[in-house]
Amino acid sequence: xxxxxxxxxxxxxxxxxxxxxxxxxxxxxxxxxxxxxxxxxxxxxxxxxxxxxxxxxxxxxxxxxxxxxxxxxxxxxxxxxxxxxxxxxxxxxxxxxxxxxxxxxxxxxxxxxxxxxxxxxxxxxxxxxxxxxxxxxxxxxxxxxxxxxxxxxxxxxxxxxxxxxxxxxxxxxxxxxxxxxxxxxxxx
Numbered sequence: 198x199x200x201x202x203x204x205x206x207x208x209x210x211x212x213x214x215x216x217x218x219x220x221x222x223x224x225x226x227x228x229x230x231x232x233x234x235x236x237x238x239x240x241x242x243x244x245x246x247x248x249x250x251x252x253x254x255x256x257x258x259x260x261x262x263x264x265x266x267x268x269x270x271x272x273x274x275x276x277x278x279x280x281x282x283x284x285x286x287x288x289x290x291x292x293x294x295x296x297x298x299x300x301x302x303x304x305x306x307x308x309x310x311x312x313x314x315x316x317x318x319x320x321x322x323x324x325x326x327x328x329x330x331x332x333x334x335x336x337x338x339x340x341x342x343x344x345x346x347x348x349x350x351x352x353x354x355x356x357x358x359x360x361x362x363x364x365x366x367x368x369x370x371x372x373x374x375x376x377x378x379x380x381x382x383x384x385x
Contacts, residue, residue, distance in 0.1 A: 227360045234352050235369075237319035239383050242371040245315065245326070245345050246379055247304055249372070251275055259343035259372075261330035263316035270312045273300045324351035327368075335377050342377040346370040 245266075252260045252269050254276060260266040274297040282291035305311045316325045330343040349364040358365075371381040 223357065224360065227356055230356055231353065231361070234320045235383070238347050238352050238369055239381065241319055241326075242345060242347070242369065242381055242383075244304060246371045246381075248300065248315070249330075249343050249345075250379065251300055251304075253341060258332075258341045259330035261328065261343075263326070263328055266328070267312055267315055270300050270305065270315065271309065274298060275300060275303050318347045318351050320354070321347075321351040322354045324348070324354065329374060331374060333374060333377055340377050342372065342374050343379075344370055344372040344374045 248266055248270050249259045251273060252258075252266065255269070255273060260269060277296045277298055279294045279296070280291060281294060301307055301309060301312065316328070318324045318326055324347075327346040327348075328343070329345075330341065332339050333342045334340075346368040347370070348366075348368050349361055352369065353361045353364075369381070369383055372379050
C-alpha cells in the first residue's frame with residue numbers, strides 16, 4: 198500500500214511539474230510573439246507616417262483614406278533639397294537644388310506589393326489599420342492632422358487572450374487628431 202501511495206504521489210508531482218512548465222512556457226512564447234508583432238506594427242506605422250508626411254508635403258493635407266495613400270505611394274515623389282555652398286559664408290553664394298525621388302523607390306525599395314498591403318496590420322490575419330485625417334484648430338491655427346490606429350485585438354490575433362486582456366479596446370497609433378502630433382503612442 199505504501200508503494201502504491203508513493204507511485205500516486207510521484208505521478209501527481211510529475212503532472213503538476215508538467216503543468217507548471219507548460220504555464221511558464223506559454224508566457225514565454227506569448228512574450229516572444231508579442232515582441233515580434235509589436236515591432237512589425239511599429240515599423241509599419243513609422244512607414245505610414247513617412248508616406249503621410251510626403252503626402253502632406255505635396256498636397257498640404259494628409260491622406261484621409263488608404264486608397265489615396267496607396268495612389269500617392271505608387272505615383273508620388275519625395276522632394277530632396279540639397280544645399281550647395283555655405284550659407285553662413287558671405288563670400289560664397291549658396292544655392293538649393295531640388296530633385297525628385299519616387300516614393301516607390303525611396304520608401305518601398307521598388308516593392309509595389311508592399312504598397313498594396315499598406316493598410317494591412319502585420320500578423321493579424323488580414324485586419325486593416327484605421328485611418329482618419331482632417332484639419333484641427335490648435336492655438337487658434339488650423340493645421341492638418343492624421344491618425345492611423347491598430348487595435349491590439351487585431352495585432353495579437355491568434356494569441357492567448359488572457360495575456361493581452363488589459364489592452365483590449367485600446368489601439369496602437371501614430372499621429373493624433375487631438376493635438377496634431379505625428380508621434381506614436383508606443384513610447385518613441
